[in-house]
Amino acid sequence: MRYTKIAAIFADSQELSGQEVQIGGWAKTIRDLKTFGFIELNDGSCFKNLQVVFSTEIVANYKEIASQNVGAALEIVGTVVLTPDAKQPLELQAKTVVVAGASSPEYPLQKKRHGVEFLRTIQHLRPRTNLYSATFRVRSVAAMAIHEFFQQKGFTYVHTPIITASDCEGAGEMFRVTTLDPKNPPLLENGDVDYSQDFFGKAANLTVSGQLNAENFAMAFGDVYTFGPTFRAENSNTARHAAEFWMIEPEMAFTDLAGDMDIAEAMIKFIIKRTMERCPDDLAFFNSFVDKGLLERLENVANSDFGRVSYTEAVEILKKNNANFDYPVEWGSDLQTEHERYLTEQVYKKPVFVTDYPKEIKAFYMRLNDDGKTVAATDCLVPGIGEIIGGSQREERLDVLESRIREMGMTTEDYWWYLDLRRYGGCKHAGFGLGFERMVMYLTGVANIRDVLPHPRTVGNADF
């Protein structure tokens, strides 16, 4: 028999009133009032705890239960009783309580507030705290919302490869994947490592993006998306960077930059609405204890039309405020976080797409605009975070793409299959990448990426 989840008891309280159910969960508090006691039980199915009443009259092992430590796992059979006059809408009157697993006074999560730094050292237990329970529930709901959004629109989900022998962006610090002897790798005559003896017969890395592979599939399925882990071996110890993170990358045939932005905007709104619908208690908690303006900001984003401004116009706007920036802006320079946040928080007061960046600061595969200077790229900036999405229309013209590859000092031979897509039935197409952790941070107000990843991997850290 499967146990009833506490979320289901709250959701179906009318039907379950007076019914007997069996539940399992972890004690957040146990109060012993001698002839009866209260247990606040949480089973992770929702933010709310269930109040369980147990008494000496009915529960034979009353003393055993009353003396349990916080964190004990309990299996309880009892009757659902509505309590319209009490603080909580219902309680469970226990018939039997069984200790599935005791806890101890050494349990690190005693009833007091713990700092996130400490909680990161007990990643195996932190999901039982309010903060992380809510965060990882939102993470799961948001992930499902993304699948729902794309599948409803007829997108095909593609698992692009994690191990790759090519570097999508032609740059970026990558992790090497190898089975060679680490101490005595086989060497060529010239002293270089002989990767032909490695597992894949050549040097291999962890992917930084599934985009080029996704394009293979967009040229057959029209609309596709990837949703998987990506990796950066950047030595940057910030609150927004992790070495391993999840990314969503849709790729759409017969779509230009405007269509790309339409889908990105609709997706963000859909994720927000679904999360607000399905996690109201979690979001209320974040709004009260993590980020006071959260709910208002999410409502605002879900219901506003995102702004759209060209990079060139944005630079004109930003230059007027150059005196207040650490890095003054001028045409040709990449936008810094301070510029991005000023645009979205001060100027637009809502999310905004910046489009058509100088080609020098963007990747080779982005479509060259008719001005010959800019490319059909876009970054979506959101209040409180800055850049959350980067996308572009892809260069579909074979000759232009080949000369862009050469301009960047790369060789066309390395991209033979990517170029083939332009030789045989290419078409205008576009896509974008959403960093999933940034989205979860945005949904929760949690400020550090280490606190939205189940087990974060950062410089010097791969514990658990």
Added chain:
Amino acid sequence: MRYTKIAAIFADSQELSGQEVQIGGWAKTIRDLKTFGFIELNDGSCFKNLQVVFSTEIVANYKEIASQNVGAALEIVGTVVLTPDAKQPLELQAKTVVVAGASSPEYPLQKKRHGVEFLRTIQHLRPRTNLYSATFRVRSVAAMAIHEFFQQKGFTYVHTPIITASDCEGAGEMFRVTTLDPKNPPLLENGDVDYSQDFFGKAANLTVSGQLNAENFAMAFGDVYTFGPTFRAENSNTARHAAEFWMIEPEMAFTDLAGDMDIAEAMIKFIIKRTMERCPDDLAFFNSFVDKGLLERLENVANSDFGRVSYTEAVEILKKNNANFDYPVEWGSDLQTEHERYLTEQVYKKPVFVTDYPKEIKAFYMRLNDDGKTVAATDCLVPGIGEIIGGSQREERLDVLESRIREMGMTTEDYWWYLDLRRYGGCKHAGFGLGFERMVMYLTGVANIRDVLPHPRTVGNADF
């Protein structure tokens, strides 16, 4: 404006009859009958092609279109016309046809049958063939079905880490993940590689299973699942092994082995039913051209109660047939594929769970049965494939688990956090792993794992 998908035209043909739509896709055939012509267009949204009729009278660039090569990308505006008396239920009468991207006579997918070995060398184009289009559509639908199954049941989706410093099974060939200088790694005084200088401050590998991490979350959320890539650096060049593959690993608190099997059985049936519902044309294709008995087998599995037999009983059954096996069976030996297939195909003629294996041939974390000799493990065997799922109830008793770890020659210190789960509110719990590619092979009848992975990674192969 977003284009109408061909799948939607077939699905909503009554409403769209007489309406003008815009579509985009790739020409599978073009026939020129001088004053009018036919295009079979596929856009990947469904197995079926759309027949497009274009004529000299209406389509001004008739000659340009009629002379296009197979594989050309076309954008077409036209009227949906029902054709109840024709072979196909409807056609599109073209108003305008635009060549989005031409193809060429060198296009490798000319209208003839190609072998899968050749098609593996053009992985960027093979999604446009019937076989791979159907396979990757089924893959996407099956992946979504898995999310739906678990989310409907209130499971929390957890992204367990890909990069790990621990080895779940205490064995297995793993890929090293590193940023150390491959030629001149830093060495300790004793000559060993100094991994403290590596990116994570210690040696790191690609995960072989998310299970131990998933248990952390099951002890907070009750029911969780992972769905992500896993890796094996095994030097095995078979049709069923890849170095990178996707795995689904649910983990359930307050659940024993019987409950574990209930969920596994319900999940497999759900995936099959959803795929049959959503991909009827794809499955009909597989049934006709890849595996004649496919539909019957899937129907049978979806509607049968899976068998359950203990390892000890299974060995008794198998021993009677020992004369016909390459490897005779006796109690204590691991079951080979020939034994597994004999059980499920000849004896049970349906899927069967084999349970309670000798502890010597199973992992340390599996719960020791009262007989002291076997563990509460299960493998689910299915006709045509053999093992598709491996699962177990986990050892929740701290002392038993510690002695099992020592028995296997491992150290308890390495598993401090895993053991903590038994110190602080542990409970009976269970889980299993489903190899996603095996499931897709099962759903399609496709016999080689290289043909169900978008870009397969195997020994000597990481192309694309």
